[in-house]
Amino acid sequence: MLKVIFLAAFAVGTVLADGELIILNNPGSVHFEGSQATxxxxxxxxxxxxxxxxxxxxxxxxxxxxxxxxxxxEALVSIVIEGVESVKSPRGKHFPLNVDEVEEVTWQAVSRRLEERDTNNTLVRIRVGDGLDALGQSALGELKPNSVDPASLKHLSLNNEEDQKFIEELQLLRAIAQKIPSTVTANSKPDVYWFVVSGLRPVMDLHGKDSEATKEALKLLNDAVNDLSNAFTDIYNGQVVVALFTNDANKLRNTRSVESPRVRREEKAGELETFDAAAQNSSDNLNTIEKPITLRLSKRYSANYPVIFNIFLWFGIVFFFSLLAICIAIAGMDPGRDSIIYRMTSNRMKKDN
Known part of the structure; x- marks a missing residue:
């Protein structure tokens, strides 16, 4: 029954795909392919x-x-663009995304699963739309964004509140990218960095989706995202997955999903403060998805696992063939009369008088 529900929801969601998933960077050990929606x-x-x-x-x-x-x-970097269906990025691998839950639900599920297995992971979530005053001393250190020259903007204007707020978010993203080399350290623990950008939608509502100002905003956003992606890729030597996905929570409010519980948002400083009681009282089938399961958990292998495995493997092989050669040599040995093998195996053992 649960499988039928999933298939039905997926079929409906594929037709109504209203988001986009973009993989901006992935190491060779992880491969993304195809164009299937998720x-x-x-x-x-x-x-x-x-x-x-x-x-x-x-x-x-x-x-x-x-x-x-x-x-x-060694790390996952997720960049969430709220309120839009696509950012028209020229980079990365693109996949249709069916938005069926708010981004904070996704973040909480990912962070909870990592915390269940290890409490030493670096888990950082920053809503850049809160502004520098709200962020204060962020998890990535003190941020000092550069000011913007109004002359560098062709269609956006700092005199518009929506444009100004959006530009401030981009400058914070660039400040974070500049801060990463001095604050982020790669280690054997998987880390998650989660950034939420919410200022693009007001710009599109003000100027129009197909306006020159919106096109300029998209270009500036993609440039800032690329700076952030390149900074994390360099610090982790390419061993990082950088994913960008769009999330239009306004459409989600009017859409019921069979996979995800209903969620209500309270707007307070742009943050999602409380969740509907249905998130705690979902049906038994849905709880099997969200409830932490302690069975069939994979073991986390360290970077030294391949080395130790090869040591034991080849030592075992060499030891086996060495023992086999010794047994063959002893089996073919000539038991002369002066040999201890002759003395111990002869039916007429000589005794000293």
Whole structure:
């Protein structure tokens, strides 16, 4: 029954795909391919799989393949663009995304699953739309964005509140990208960095989706995202998955989803403060998706696992053939009368008088 529900929801969501997933960077051990759509509620499975954890749903999406389980990404960087369907990025691999839950639900599921297995992971979520005053001393250190020259803007204007707020978000993204080399350190623990941009939608509403100002805003956004992606890629030597996805929560409010519980948002400083009681009282079938499962969890292997495995493997092989050669040599040895083998095996053992 649950499988039928999933298939029905997926079929409806494929037709009404209202989002986009873009993989801006991925190491060779993780491969993304095809153009199959996926639900945002499945992203928690995809993100935890690429970090080396066992998914709670079996093969939720065919677009990702783990090619080397011993060289998995060391970090996941997720950039969420709220309120839009696409950012028209010229980079990365694009997949249709069916938005069926708000981004914070996805973030909480990913962070919770990592915390269940290890409490030493770096988990950072920043809403750049809160502004520098709200962020204060962020998890990435003190941020000092550069000012923008109004003359550098062709169609956007700092005199418009919507344009100014959007430009401030982009400058914060660039400031974060500049801060990464001095604050982020790669280690054997999988890290998650989550950034939320919400200022693009007001710009599009003000100027129009097809206006020159919107086109300029999209270009500036993609440039800032590329700076952020390149900074994380450099610090992790390419062993990082950088994913961007769009999320229009306004459409989600008017759409019922069979996979995800209903969620209500309270607008307070742009943050999602409380969730509907249905998120805690979902049906038994849905709880099997969200409820933490302690069975069939994969073991987290360290970077030294291949080395130790090869040591034991080749030592065992050499030891086996060495023992086999010794046994063959002893079996073919001539038991002379002066040999201890003759003395111990002769039926007429001589005794000293």
């Amino acid at each position: 639900n945002q509620s499945f992203l928690k499975e995809v993100f935890t799989v690429v970090l080396g954890y066992t998914p709670k749903l079996t093969q939720p999406w065919d677009g990702v393949e783990i090619r080397d389980p011993f060289l998995l990404p």
